Amino acid sequence: MHLNSVLITGCAGDIGLGIARIIRDLSWIEKIYGCDINDQFPVGYFYDGFKKIPKVKDENYLESIAAMINEFKFQLIIPSSEPELRFFSRNKITDINGVPLLIPSFEIMNLGFDKLKTSLYLQDNSYPFPWVAEVSNSSPLELPCIVKSRDGSGSKSINIVHKGNLEYFKKNYPEYIFQELLLPDSEEYTCGVFRTKSGETRTIIFKRVLAGGRTGYAEVVKNAEIENLLLKMAEDIKFHGSINIQLRVTEKGPVIFEINPRFSSTVVFRHKLGFEDVKWAILDLFGEKDEMVVNEEYLGKKIFRADTEIIY
Structure with a gap:
């Protein structure tokens, strides 16, 4: 497996920057380029090249990415911003000028990007659900x-x-x-679920505390009831790709309240803990096999998000 150059869109956001840090360590990817509507960040610290592009709703959005493809000859595009993922899902776009997009399957994006539809799906399919x-x-x-x-x-x-x-x-x-306000709020979990095109599934479960709207502190846990719920949903929907499921454990058991059909903001933490869903997703897209071993020695490990100062 070898890729000469990869493009990350939405590359100035926390997920895009996290993906860049991960694939920088993959020996079989040579260069990483980025594009974003924002250029006020240390581009050279993360990317080999960068272009500022219009918002996804702009009529020149696809044209601007096509121009980058012509210039840098990308072999893979990794969208990291949610507005872009919604655009690709809504328009059933899987590639730009023949360059594949690393995105979850349309069925899970269609479900997860509509929070009302998510809850109704849970209700209609006999899952515990929030009204x-x-x-x-x-x-x-x-x-x-x-x-x-x-x-x-x-x-x-x-x-x-x-x-x-x-x-x-x-x-x-x-x-x-x-x-519905699910209680107690001390029982909130964020769960990574990755499923290959052939149906092989891996999960990781964090019991978390929010900080600024995202995971600030969490602990890797093993919970058979939650894991069985995640595996059942993966099998029922039969999606492929990496998604993030939020739930709380209540009196009626684990209740899913949100499905985020994208890489998580905890993507770097997960990679460091052996849940290498970015790498797995790239290999799966190109038909390459990987062992996908999730080592249980990381159970009980804690993660904490802190700011980093960069002067450039």
Whole structure:
């Protein structure tokens, strides 16, 4: 396996930068290029080359990436930003000018990018599920609950709803959804699930604490009930690629409240712990085999996110 050059889109974001750090250590990838709407970051620290491009909703978006392909002769494109992944999913795009995109399969993106659809899928397929209601035409089944973007991800846009602010959210966020507040909040887990095209599946489970809308601290745990739930969902949906599932363990057991069909913001942590889903996904895309061994010696290991100072 050998790739001369790879492009990471959305490369200035935390996931894009994490992917760049991972594949920099893969001996069979020579050069890493990036593109983003933002160029205010230390490009040379992470990439061999960079282009600033328009937003994905701009009519020149694909043309700008095609121009980079002509210049740098990429053999692989790794989209890391969610707006781009949504665009590719919505338009059923798997390559640009013949260069393959490293993306999950469309069925899991279609499901995970719509939080209302996610909850209804869980309900219709006999999984434990959080109730949901559209803000525009219904009321919460109970208070307190949460209100969140129907098509967002992460925890930055999530708020607690109670009697005092219910009317505010109904008036100002009609496109959002109400969702059951799952308790206790001390039992939150973020789970990596990777599935190959042939159906081989690997998982990793973190019990986590949020910081700034993403995982700030977590511990690798083994939980048979959660793992069985993850494996069952992977088999039922039969997707391929790397996804991230958020859940809480409640009185009714583990309840999934979000499926993020993309690499996680904890992608570097996972790679260091032996859950090498970026590498596995690249190899699987090109029909290469890998052992995909997840070593249990990492059980109990803790991860912590901290800032790094870079002067350039």
